[in-house]
């Protein structure tokens with residue numbers, strides 16, 4: 696079952712990549728692409744989700760217009776990729792440090 700879920704998730708991811716133009720939103724490279732939320736949605740949390748939850752999460756972000764395709768480099772520059780950098784960035788921008796309340800709205804995944 697787990698294996699099939701993974702296959703399914705990979706297919707979903709491929710579709711999303713295709714919909715998002717199959718290249719980095721920022722620099723246009725086609726290598727090392729990752730799905731990235733413009734407005735971080737608590738990445739650390741959704742890493743713990745199963746593949747199916749994760750994909751539903753990404754589709755939701757896609758429909759909200761919050762999903763972009765970014766290469767690892769641009770993703771890193773943006774700072775959302777590491778929680779620490781993200782929070783440092785938030786603080787610098789004047790937000791309270793722990794406002795990411797892991798709001799993955801509407802998802803019922805344990």
Ligand SMILES: [Zn+2]
Pocket residue numbers: 719720721722723724765766767768769770
């Ligand atoms: Zn890039």
